[in-house]
Amino acid sequence: MKPIPRDKALDSTLALLREAYNFIPNRCGRLRTDMFETRLMGQKVICVSGEAGAAMFYQPDRFTRKHALPPTALLLLQDLGSVQLLDGEAHRRRKQMFMALMRPERIGSLTQMFAEQWHQRLRQWESAEQVVLHHEMEQLLCKSVCEWTGLSLTDAALEQRTREFSAMIDGAGAVGPRSWRGMRLRSRTEDWIRSVIMMIRAGHMQVPDDSAAQIIALHRDADGELLDNAVAAVELINILRPTVAVARYITFAALALHRYPDVRARLLSAQSREDDYLGWFVQEVRRFYPFFPAVGGRVREEFTWRGLHFAQGTWVLLDIYGTNHDPHLWKDPQTFRPERFRDWNASPHNFIPQGDGDFDLGHRCAGEWLTIELVKTATRLLLFSMDYDVPAQDLRIDMSRMPAIPESRFVISQVRHVFSTAEPVMEAESGLMGSQAAQGMESGRSGQEW
Ligand code: HEM
Numbered sequence: 524m525k526p527i528p529r530d531k532a533l534d535s536t537l538a539l540l541r542e543a544y545n546f547i548p549n550r551c552g553r554l555r556t557d558m559f560e561t562r563l564m565g566q567k568v569i570c571v572s573g574e575a576g577a578a579m580f581y582q583p584d585r586f587t588r589k590h591a592l593p594p595t596a597l598l599l600l601q602d603l604g605s606v607q608l609l610d611g612e613a614h615r616r617r618k619q620m621f622m623a624l625m626r627p628e629r630i631g632s633l634t635q636m637f638a639e640q641w642h643q644r645l646r647q648w649e650s651a652e653q654v655v656l657h658h659e660m661e662q663l664l665c666k667s668v669c670e671w672t673g674l675s676l677t678d679a680a681l682e683q684r685t686r687e688f689s690a691m692i693d694g695a696g697a698v699g700p701r702s703w704r705g706m707r708l709r710s711r712t713e714d715w716i717r718s719v720i721m722m723i724r725a726g727h728m729q730v731p732d733d734s735a736a737q738i739i740a741l742h743r744d745a746d747g748e749l750l751d752n753a754v755a756a757v758e759l760i761n762i763l764r765p766t767v768a769v770a771r772y773i774t775f776a777a778l779a780l781h782r783y784p785d786v787r788a789r790l791l792s793a794q795s796r797e798d799d800y801l802g803w804f805v806q807e808v809r810r811f812y813p814f815f816p817a818v819g820g821r822v823r824e825e826f827t828w829r830g831l832h833f834a835q836g837t838w839v840l841l842d843i844y845g846t847n848h849d850p851h852l853w854k855d856p857q858t859f860r861p862e863r864f865r866d867w868n869a870s871p872h873n874f875i876p877q878g879d880g881d882f883d884l885g886h887r888c889a890g891e892w893l894t895i896e897l898v899k900t901a902t903r904l905l906l907f908s909m910d911y912d913v914p915a916q917d918l919r920i921d922m923s924r925m926p927a928i929p930e931s932r933f934v935i936s937q938v939r940h941v942f943s944t945a946e947p948v949m950e951a952e953s954g955l956m957g958s959q960a961a962q963g964m965e966s967g968r969s970g971q972e973w
Contacts, residue, residue, distance in 0.1 A: 527569070527831060528554040530561035539563060540698060543923045544813045547572055548845035558829075564593070569833075570817075572842035573849050577872040579828050580841040581880030581887070584611060586820025588886065591838060604754035605761055607886060610823065614886075616745045617758075621889035622882060624735050624762065630893050633766075634900045637667040641904050648938040653914070656777055657932035660770035660901070661689050668766040672759065673730030673737060674719060687712045688767040696816070696925025716756040716763075724749070735762050762890075769894050771926060773901040774933045775812035776805070780905060781913050781933075783859055790906055803864035805898045809876040810847045811859050813920065813927040817842050818878065818886075846875050911935040 530550055532538060539546045547570045550559055557573040571580065580586060588607050606617040640663045648654045665685040669676050676684060687708040694705020722728035723740040730736045739759045742750055750758065780787045789800055822837040833839070848856040852873045853863065872879055877888035888894075916931035 528556045528559045530554075530559055532561070534562045534565060536563050541923055543696070543925050544816045544844045544927065545922055547817060547840065547842035548848065551842070551845065558831075566838060568819075568838040568840055570840045570842060572845040574846070574852055574870065574873045576841060577846055577875050577879045580818075580820060580839065581872070581878070581885050583881060583884040584823060585826065586839065587823050588820060591819035591821050602757045602760070604751065605757050606889070613745060615883065617742075618883055618889065620738065620742045620758075621762075624738065625889060625892055627892075629733075630896050633667060633671040633893065634896050636671055637663060637897060638900055638904060640667050641901075642908070645909060645938065645940050648909075648935075649940060651938070653934050653936045654911075654938060655932045655934055657770055657774040657928065658689075660773045661685050661767050664767045664770055664897070665763070668763055671735070672762060673734030684712065684715075685767065688764045691764055692768045692771075692926065712760060713753075713756055716759050717752055720752055720755045720759065735759065765888075765890050766893070766897075768926075769897045771814060771928060772808055772812070772894065772898045774929065776808045776898055776902050777905055777933050777935075778918060778929055779804070779808055779811075779859055780902070781918075786859070786861060787906070790902070799865070800861060801899055801902060802895075803861035804902065805895055806864045806867075806874070807859060807861040808898060809894075810853070810874060813844055813922060814876060816844045816925055841875075843875055843878075846873065849873075908941055910937075910939040910941055912937040 535546070542549055550561070550570070551557055551572050557576055558569065558571045560567060560569050562568065571577075587610050589610075606614060606621060609617055644659065644663060648659070662681060662685045665688060666676060666681050669681075669684065690705045690708040691712070692705075694702040697705075719728065719736060720740050723730060723736060736759060739750070739755050739762075742755070742758075744750065749755070780790070786804065790804060817840045819838065819840050822833045822835050822839070825835050826833050846852070850856055867874065877891040877894065878886060880887050882889065882891075912935065914934060914936050916934050918929045918931060918933070920927050920929055
């Protein structure tokens with residue numbers, strides 16, 4: 524077996540911060556490999572990319588997430604005590620609690636609440652000069668998921684909580700002020716949710732029996748004990764925060780509708796409400812646009828792969844963004860083309876925006892189905908419930924910023940509520956396409972057309 528290629532730099536931490544989503548793909552390209560060794564934060568790490576690497580990484584029980592993420596990213600994302608940091612039987616038991624919340628009828632009730640909130644909010648958008656879609660989506664998702672979870676918020680509280688979740692998400696991939704702000708605001712959310720858990724347990728706060736707040740507050744791990752108050756709060760936040768983060772995919776979906784008029788026209792066509800195209804569109808949004816660059820793990824028990832010995836504790840990073848753009852797996856990976864999912868082989872290892880493998884046995888994202896349904900719902904609402912213009916703005920996506928987002932956060936104007944129940948094709952003919960086309964500033968910083 525050939526030795527594993529090495530990145531020549533003594534330490535590549537600064538290069539990682541600079542190149543972000545392209546850090547692993549750049550080195551795989553340069554070294555002509557799908558696996559290489561480098562040093563980050565003074566430690567040796569093996570980076571893997573592609574289908575074989577994903578299959579290796581997501582073997583149940585092979586990797587722990589403990590000590591596999593920079594501490595600030597960990598605290599802002601899953602946090603100490605969370606399901607992601609558990610292994611083996613303890614992980615499976617806790618994961619069941621999450622997956623029980625993701626049954627189709629429960630996902631349906633959240634998407635319905637979200638659509639209702641959207642329709643209410645449309646009236647305000649109609650009278651506003653401009654609407655920053657990403658901020659609005661964060662707020663709508665925050666309100667919907669809090670209600671779905673059993674928590675209701677006043678308008679002032681909604682603004683504050685949205686700001687906190689947004690700061691946690693935005694700070695997760697950063698070093699410095701963005702990260703510090705996320706940490707500062709996270710502690711306020713934690714105080715709030717800890718008090719919610721305490722009040723539910725003491726019977727001072729009534730929430731529906733099947734709500735996430737009730738289920739988490741009363742969940743018992745394998746030892747038969749209730750979760751520690753702080754851990755229960757972490758897990759409830761692990762439902763709320765990532766649901767608010769779905770706003771990024773919705774913003775990217777709106778950007779794709781704007782950038783690719785053919786795709787938009789196909790979605791608006793009469794049959795698209797029934798056919799699979801909407802589903803392919805949402806998959807392509809999750810494949811094409813940058814969100815999680817990579818996921819890290821440390822070897823639990825030594826194993827050998829491709830003749831290479833992975834000792835216990837070895838640090839490995841799996842390239843999420845690069846695998847979703849791997850030219851060996853995806854023809855013309857930098858082209859936005861939903862149809863590619865018609866022929867997709869549904870391998871669990873080649874399309875990994877929210878992780879890979881088995882939901883119950885591994886660390887694959889518990890909220891993947893919910894994410895897909897929320898983005899589908901939002902896309903339908905953007906297409907069939909409203910008309911809007913996209914004024915000139917900076918739509919570039921900085922690929923060195925984690926997590927990425929269009930610079931302008933996608934601004935829309937001249938919002939009009941579409942009440943008609945006419946065939947979608949009529950709406951396309953009503954001038955919607957014309958008002959959307961050919962506006963906005965062009966091209967991403969990396970030279971890629973977004
Ligand atoms: C917004 C889009 C989302 C993205 C890009 C995303 C991405 C991911 C990724 C890549 C992982 C796997 C980490 C690993 O292998 O260690 C993960 C895990 C997880 N996600 Fe998501 N996620 C999203 C939305 C959600 C939502 C909506 C929820 C819940 C409502 C959620 C809850 C979780 C949980 C609980 C885990 C830990 C699972 C485990 O360790 O078993 N995520 N997510």
